[in-house]
Amino acid sequence: MELSDSMLGIASEGAFDNDPYTGMLPWNYELVVLIDDIRKLEVIGFFGGHAQSTSRQVSSWDELNALLSEAQFTTHQLVVRPDDEYHPECRKGIKDLESLKEAFDWATNLSKKGNVFVENDLRAHTNPTRMSNILKATQDLSRKMNSVCPECESPGFWITERKKGLPCSSCEALTNLPIANVWSCVKCAYKKEEMLLDQIKADPSKCDYCNP
Ligand SMILES: [Zn+2]
Ligand SMILES: [Zn+2]
Missing domain, CATH: 3.30.1490 (Dna Ligase; domain 1)
Structure with missing residues (x-):
């Protein structure tokens, strides 16, 4: 951006590892970053998926x-x-x-x-599986760029944290299951908590008290 005297920049970077679930499959993380020096903000798209790395x-x-x-x-x-x-x-x-x-x-x-x-x-232009992962990271970036902060109208308003504490259906103790998403603005301090409504109570099998 400095060399080309540009106010807008987009860049990508990838990493290869084992999958986070079993640790046995080849995995690829891709990051796509937009730097906007006009609005002074940075928005990040992310995707992790299968890698073709025999x-x-x-x-x-x-x-x-x-x-x-x-x-x-x-x-x-x-x-x-x-x-x-x-x-x-x-x-x-x-x-x-x-x-x-x-x-x-x-x-x-x-x-x-x-x-x-x-x-x-594993270079992106020689590996179509990686290309498709970069596409998904870019789609994630595009969704975030299209999500606007209700307070300051900056793009990049997105989920930054998942709050734990869904109560157990038997004893009411707070479990480690998610209860809400926290949305944050990349520019101002505005945050919003959104309760997850798909589950109201946790199964006792997930409760540290009922099922230690
Ligand atoms: Zn804002
Ligand atoms: Zn319980």
Whole structure:
């Protein structure tokens, strides 16, 4: 924004991890940020979802071929390295069988024991699964930009906190289940609490007193 002397900027950044539920599936978090220097505000769109990030060490061309459908090659591109994931040299953006064979031969020649490390290219333009996650983060940003603070009319009025404390249906103790959403403005101090009306009482199985 500084270099182009722009008052409006939009940027994205992603991270890869294991899924937050089982910790076993490849997961991708995407963040899209709008910086508006005219209205002095920052609005953030976010999405977490499945990642296409297969990776494996192989020692033959056949072994590599067996991996291709899991890696969703050729819709998703590949990176090839000699030895293992730590080798400093690599070939990126491999998108057809011919260049894959070339990269495989190159890596085999450079490797110590004939092993080659193959993984999905995670750069957004080479990985359509990531593109679709960035799209969803951008849709989240767009929903937030279209939500306006009732107090100061700034865009970006959104849920920032989920309050816990839904009462137990048997003993009335407060549980850890959500009871309300807190909406906050990104510009002024205005906040609004919105009660969640889908459940009025918590099941005693979720209560620390009834079911310790
Ligand atoms: Zn406001
Ligand atoms: Zn209870």
